[in-house]
Amino acid sequence: MARMRIVDHIKMSLEGVTIALDAMRANKVRASLTILGVAVGVFVVVVISAAVHGINASVAKQFESAGPTTFFVNRWPISFEPCDDSGDTCKWRANPRITFAESDALARLSSVSEVLIQQGWSVQAKYRDRALSSVQVLGVTANWPAIEPPDMVDGRVFTEQESRSAAAVAILNVNAKEQLFGEGDAIGKEFTMTSLRGNIGGPFVVIGVYKDEVSFLSGGDHPKIVTSIYALERRLGAQTKYMSLVIKPSAGVPQSETIDEVTSSLRAQRGLRPSHESNFAIITQDKLFDVYNKVFGMFFLVMIALSSVGLLVGGVGVVAIMMISVTERTREIGVRKALGATRGIILWQFLVEAVTLTATGAAIGLIVGWVVALIVNATTPIQASVPPLAVVAALGSSAITGIVFGMLPALKASRLDPVAALRYE
Numbered sequence: 368m369a370r371m372r373i374v375d376h377i378k379m380s381l382e383g384v385t386i387a388l389d390a391m392r393a394n395k396v397r398a399s400l401t402i403l404g405v406a407v408g409v410f411v412v413v414v415i416s417a418a419v420h421g422i423n424a425s426v427a428k429q430f431e432s433a434g435p436t437t438f439f440v441n442r443w444p445i446s447f448e449p450c451d452d453s454g455d456t457c458k459w460r461a462n463p464r465i466t467f468a469e470s471d472a473l474a475r476l477s478s479v480s481e482v483l484i485q486q487g488w489s490v491q492a493k494y495r496d497r498a499l500s501s502v503q504v505l506g507v508t509a510n511w512p513a514i515e516p517p518d519m520v521d522g523r524v525f526t527e528q529e530s531r532s533a534a535a536v537a538i539l540n541v542n543a544k545e546q547l548f549g550e551g552d553a554i555g556k557e558f559t560m561t562s563l564r565g566n567i568g569g570p571f572v573v574i575g576v577y578k579d580e581v582s583f584l585s586g587g588d589h590p591k592i593v594t595s596i597y598a599l600e601r602r603l604g605a606q607t608k609y610m611s612l613v614i615k616p617s618a619g620v621p622q623s624e625t626i627d628e629v630t631s632s633l634r635a636q637r638g639l640r641p642s643h644e645s646n647f648a649i650i651t652q653d654k655l656f657d658v659y660n661k662v663f664g665m666f667f668l669v670m671i672a673l674s675s676v677g678l679l680v681g682g683v684g685v686v687a688i689m690m691i692s693v694t695e696r697t698r699e700i701g702v703r704k705a706l707g708a709t710r711g712i713i714l715w716q717f718l719v720e721a722v723t724l725t726a727t728g729a730a731i732g733l734i735v736g737w738v739v740a741l742i743v744n745a746t747t748p749i750q751a752s753v754p755p756l757a758v759v760a761a762l763g764s765s766a767i768t769g770i771v772f773g774m775l776p777a778l779k780a781s782r783l784d785p786v787a788a789l790r791y792e
Contacts, residue, residue: 388723398724401688404681405728405768406735409761413736415670416757418743421750435652436622437514440465440473440612440629444648445658462646464608469636470508473614476632478625483515483613484508484596488605490568492592494547494558501563502543504592506599514615517593522554522575530595533602538575543590548573560592560603567604622651678764681728682772685721689776692720700783710781717780721773722766729765733758 442462467484474482485507492499509530511517517524517538525536537560544553553573561568571594579591599605616625626649633647693700700713736753743751 398688401681401684401724402728402731404684405678405725405765406681406732408675408678408681408768409729409732409765410736410739411670411673412761412764413733413753413757414739414743414751415667416760417736417740417751417753419667420752420754420757421744424752425750436616436625438614438622438626438652439650440614440633441648441650442608442611445650445654458644459646459648462648463637465610465612465647466607469633470612472636473612473629473632476625476628478617478620478628479614480617481510481513481613481615482508483510483513483615484610485511485613486596486599486605486607486610488599488603489563490560490592490603491563492543492547492558492560492590494556497547497549499543499546499590502590502592504537504560504594504599504603506594506596506605508596511593514613517577518580520576520578521552522573524575525595530597533595533597533600535569535571535598535602536574536594537571538577538593539573540577540579540591540593542579542588543592544573544576546590562603562605564604567602569602571598571602626651678768681725681765682768685724685769685772686775688724689717689721689773690779693717693776693780696780697783700780704783713783714777714781717777718770718773721777722769724773725765725769726762729762733761736761 442465443459470482470484473479485505488504488506489501490504492502509525509527512524520541522538524538525534528534529536537558539547539553547553547558548556553576556573557570558573559568559570577593579588594603596610600607614625614629616622630645630649634645637646639645703713740751740753
């Protein structure tokens with residue numbers, strides 16, 4: 368008996384799908400508008416989910432490349448709070464800059480394996496008749512490869528002696544090398560860098576070319592130049608107030624223990640009493656992920672809200688087309704009821720028709736979204752991929768839309784009086 372009921376439900380569902388497809392062919396314009404609304408909503412869900420999934424993977428990969436226990440020492444914390452000119456709301460604005468002496472002292476701690484100094488600066492780079500009007504230069508210490516190993520294509524990185532003496536040497540990523548030197552060999556060639564904040568600059572010699580790891584955080588495949596932090600300061604006039612440290616704990620030492628030692632050392636060097644707050648910021652990868660999730664969480668919510676508008680439009684279309692369908696098929700409903708069809712059977716049939724409409728739109732949106740995700744993956748640094756959960760969410764949201772907005776017409780159809788329906792003209 369139960370098996371017969373299941374078979375009957377399957378037959379009714381297939382019949383409902385067939386009737387819905389016939390109705391779509393008979394009312395192409397109305398059906399197209401309904402399908403379009405649902406397709407747009409599902410498309411947005413799929414594309415945004417694919418992009419966020421790819422960005423998450425890219426961010427996680429970039430953090431992992433520096434080591435899971437690596438952390439950062441910044442002059443300022445990562446904060447989105449509004450600041451007034453007096454600095455009362457953001458007291459950290461008065462924090463002193465991080466110095467080379469502090470970095471050297473931290474490097475001598477037993478719990479610290481490496482201390483990398485880094486800072487970005489914008490310059491103009493020129494070689495003969497070729498120029499980069501604005502290129503990012505990263506100033507680092509000689510132990511850069513120990514924390515963030517570059518994928519060297521040609522040449523070498525600078526030595527500790529070259530770093531400390533502010534030697535005019537530079538390492539270019541492939542993009543910068545191709546824009547300045549073309550397809551030819553760049554090693555040993557001299558080019559000029561000039562600070563965008565003044566006329567400070569001079570000639571630099573290319574000693575290496577590396578392949579940059581293109582990711583969401585790195586900003587894409589842009590020209591970049593790496594030189595020593597000392598050359599950045601002395602030769603290009605960079606202001607060290609933007610300098611930060613990357614700390615790598617010694618092998619076998621817990622991150623928390625290293626953070627405690629680094630914090631105690633910096634507080635002692637700055638003469639801070641126990642009652643005083645630290646005038647620097649320790650930033651772990653967990654904190655970075657928290658900030659990242661907050662920013663992209665809001666972005667994702669906005670996109671979901673926009674996709675809901677598309678689903679709402681589709682839902683209104685479902686109500687309209689199903690109401691018309693009920694009106695046009697009033698006599699048919701009366702005949703079916705006269706032949707023994709119950710209210711539940713009529714209700715089920717019309718709900719299946721509504722879900723078929725929205726499912727068609729969802730399938731179109733899913734396919735188009737998947738194609739766009741492939742294009743994004745192939746043409747941008749974002750490794751977009753459609754997660755299975757996004758597919759489930761897209762199909763589920765379309766089914767819910769069909770059921771919710773198809774319920775009113777379905778109830779109207781199921782409640783029709785068979786005698787009045789048979790008399791309907």
